[in-house]
Amino acid sequence: MADVRVRFAPSPTGDLHLGGARTALFNYLFARHHGGRLLLRIEDTDRERSRREYEERILKDLRWLGLDFDEGPHRQSDRRELYAGAARRLKEGGLAYEAEDEAGRRALYFRPPQRSGRFRDELRGEVRFGKIRDFVILKSDGMPAYNFAAVVDDVHMEITHVIRGEEHLPNTGRQVFLYRALGAPEPRFLHLGLILGPDGRKLSKRHGARSVRELREEGYLPEAVLNYLALLGWTHPAGREEFAGLAELVAEWDPSRLGASPARFDPERLLHFNARHLRRLPARQLARLMQPFLETPLPPGREEVAVEAVREEMRLLSDAPRLLGRLLGPVDPGEVAGRLPEGSAGALAAACRLLEGRWPEGLEEAREFLSALRRWAKEHGMGAREVLHPLRVALTGEDRGPRLEYIIVLLGPEEARRRMERAREARLRA
Template sequence: MARNRPDITAPARVRFAPSPTGSLHVGGARTALFNWLIARNTGGTFVLRLEDTDRERSTPESEAEILRCLAWLGLDWDEGPFRQSERDDVYAAAVERLKAAGAIYPAYETDEELEAQRAAARADKRAPVVRGRRDRDPAEIAELEAAGRRPVWRFAVDPGGETTIEDYVRGTVRFGHGAIEDFVVARSDGTPTYNLAAAVDDLEMGITHVVRGEDHISNTPKQMMVIRALGGQTPDYAHIPLILGEDKKRLSKRHGAASVEDLEAAGFLPRAAINALALLGWSFDDKTTMFTVDELVEKFSITRVSKSPAIFDMKKLKVINGRHLRLMANDEFTDALAGWLRSTGYLDGKGPEAEELVRASAPLVKRKISTFAEYDDLAGWLFRPLEIEPEAWETLTRDVRHSIQVIGGGLGRLEQLPEWTVEAIKEALQDQLHIMGEAARDFLEPQRIAITGRTVSTGTYESLALLGREESFRRYRETLAKLAELWAAA
């Protein structure tokens, strides 16, 4: 791990600057988290800035969703949200200062002329960079303007220069200016480009550390040039690794979850999502994987971020989430589960007793599920008519006669119970199991299938108690009738 610089200890001003053109990607959330942890660890400031200069793709809906997802994760910001679309006067003033400093020049080249420059460079095996003419005289400029040409403003890059980044993650990175074109800072309509707006904002907002994805590293020397031309001091930089799926390709929905919204919809806890996001490129040691948010704030260090791509593993995320679920107090878990099921519409149309059933079943599923979305697999049968899954039906029909005997034996014994409690049900079925001389699995699995239709569910005794006496008996008899019909046909 790169340690070209000591760790960040002084109060840091950091920023998260998403573009509101879509949902909050897992990579963006990880960037936000690292910045937030640095701010909280150093007693610094976390600034939220919305880079919405792409007027066509940026939407209020996307902005609202990004803010909501940050709030869901618990990543509160200290300043902002600032919107670049509301700062045109700041950028216009910066452009005028750059003009006065001679750092930028008006470029009138057409797209065809620029492409010809690139083609010539490629033919000479040079970097396909473009540079406008910086020596046009006033008469030529007036003629171009009269013909309707409007210039873009390009930064006058010194082709023989070099920009060096002392990066917290990647170490010393050098960019020769011969491979950096005279980049545009203002379009022909006067609107700022990303590299101008980001640089000006970092300078004007006093950002001390820029922590962002490594895909931005090629922009960094350009932004450093702008800041220096404006007389400012550049921030320190840390370019964190990209996040890949298990197939080593850029993370997308095919890997299970590409956005924070996906994680929320899949039933993950915010605290578990934070824990898992922190481990995408960072580690405290070689063995610790479980962290509370407070522990992450205390232990996080940018110098422990790896240069290697981070691999997003949905299985590991589920393991971490399951552990966090089991660490919750039962009341907290129950409230969180019921809240998630309500928010997803799962309880809609299931009747007034549905939430009561969820709350009663919550402690039974807690030890088995890894996300809230798995609740239906374990306890969804409570809310539906009996439907025996193919795998479960195959289990019963391997020996139809035996299944009829043990299910009938269980029903007969349960019908004699004076009270319907988990303890009474367990004692009765255990006693019947021994009377019939059956192995526990061979006796109890058919009981489970008879009432749930599944081979995997909440515990058999607890499931019977949840269903209630009458519904349990009805399902027993329905299953026995199906088996009897099959037996008669044979």
């Protein structure tokens, strides 16, 4: 499609939440799919509710998601001349008139040529509307009303496709009349199904929807958020559900698979995607991303082992300190002894002996030590579990957890030996 131009048009009245982020993502994907351009427009004509601080936060969140735009941000409050000019033309053409608004202040009204009509929505087909009354286009404070500013901008910015949430459907009828009155072609409309909160209501700033900023602070990955959002109102032709990142989504995305049904926000599914994306990151990258969530830094020189030790159980980056603490935190030998079977003192003694002289700084050496321990078990007619389980309990105080070689390397040979020794002594005393 030639010269596609789309826009994401948030109002800076709160943080970017998942509903807004999905609209931004779909506009982004649409633009990239068609080799077109994405514009960012800040709809800040509501003076009471708009804040520059929110605009900056929205920009930051879009950047974090990787949704970069090609033009803008254009701020509606900077474009008042443009709206005033368009309003003048409508007035001169006899399509607008001044009158008192509901509060008794002077405002400029638009008089639509008809009271009803129809437009085409790309996802819904023909949409009919009616009962359109005269409506305000310039408010008493000189600011344009929402519908007017949006249309004047879409015309001026040569927007070809308007992709937004379906709560805008009731506005579209009024907007269609405005395009015609301004002598401009209508863009195509795609009204996406709403994203609903657990209470069944539209996710919205006003109802405290989870913001992208909160998700970032809780330890979600942008790739996981994008992956989750991409599937709210879109399906891959082969039913694929996992996409490594934006580049892959761009390659696979196709607007013919868009749907108009509403979708309920499912926090568990988002967590599930996050866990999967955490697993696919290279260890070094994951170590770097974990860093801001840690109270104490990862053990120097063993950062990547630490990452491998916890990544299977991680669902959020912020799980890292708890999981690492569980592995590296102190173990109470007395408590451990009570859970060790009687015969385990012998196995722990063997483990101590086998560890002596070995200094497993790396995974390879730690694996060799574990193999030697398994061989010892076999020679003594014991199953591998009979020696490895006491070892795990002695080292971590837990019955299960990450692979033992990770734990040994993380603790370091000295600490590992000390823990085995103490557990063995406590078991003998018990």
